[in-house]
Amino acid sequence: MQKNQMFYMGFSMYPTFIPGDVLYIKECKEKEIKKGDIIVFKTGENEKNIVHRVVSIDNSGIRTRGDNNSNIDNSVLTQKDIQGKVLNFERQGKKYPVSGGQTGLIKANFIRLMRRANRKILNIFRPFYRLILQFSFLKILFSGKKTFRVLSFKKPEGTEKQLMAGSYVIGRLRPGYKRWHIKVPFRLFIDEKSLPLAEETHEN
Numbered sequence: 001m002q003k004n005q006m007f008y009m010g011f012s013m014y015p016t017f018i019p020g021d022v023l024y025i026k027e028c029k030e031k032e033i034k035k036g037d038i039i040v041f042k043t044g045e046n047e048k049n050i051v052h053r054v055v056s057i058d059n060s061g062i063r064t065r066g067d068n069n070s071n072i073d074n075s076v077l078t079q080k081d082i083q084g085k086v087l088n089f090e091r092q093g094k095k096y097p098v099s100g101g102q103t104g105l106i107k108a109n110f111i112r113l114m115r116r117a118n119r120k121i122l123n124i125f126r127p128f129y130r131l132i133l134q135f136s137f138l139k140i141l142f143s144g145k146k147t148f149r150v151l152s153f154k155k156p157e158g159t160e161k162q163l164m165a166g167s168y169v170i171g172r173l174r175p176g177y178k179r180w181h182i183k184v185p186f187r188l189f190i191d192e193k194s195l196p197l198a199e200e201t202h203e204n
Contacts, residue, residue, distance in 0.1 A: 012066030036104030
């Protein structure tokens with residue numbers, strides 16, 4: 001991995017980035033950064049690189065938030081914190097430009113709007129969903145088929161398992177947890193008992 005590249009890990013920028021994407025970063029000055037740009041930074045409370053979108057710039061510094069996060073980050077960034085700006089990313093061998101500036105803000109707001117809409121829809125249909133979960137015919141239909149795959153990633157707090165459908169993350173087993181968190185409606189098709197637990201999965 002070259003100096004101006006990094007692997008993206010985590011979910012705070014999902015679905016803009018997914019774990020395993022290669023990010024291409026350009027060093028930049030604070031004055032070159034605009035609202036809506038995606039930057040890589042470190043803070044005093046966290047030594048690892050963080051990738052989030054700029055949501056405000058004023059005399060005190062720069063504020064950021066992940067596209068998949070509800071709240072703005074606590075840290076106010078200055079030049080010493082900033083590693084660079086993400087210009088492109090690579091996924092499954094294809095390289096794509098990163099939306100920044102006003103276009104980036106519109107995209108991030110749209111992602112949050114869709115999340116809120118999805119939550120409202122799920123709340124309406126949750127009783128029906130729970131009823132369907134009691135039946136196993138869908139799980140039987142998909143059992144034995146290699147529709148899904150499990151990847152493992154080492155993190156400071158332990159190993160995290162991620163359940164993938166193609167290039168999309170549909171489930172997680174966080175370090176220290178015994179149960180998978182699987183997104184709706186994929187739980188309809190997956191028998192959780194067939195998924196590996198933390199101690200059973202080999203590192204990829």
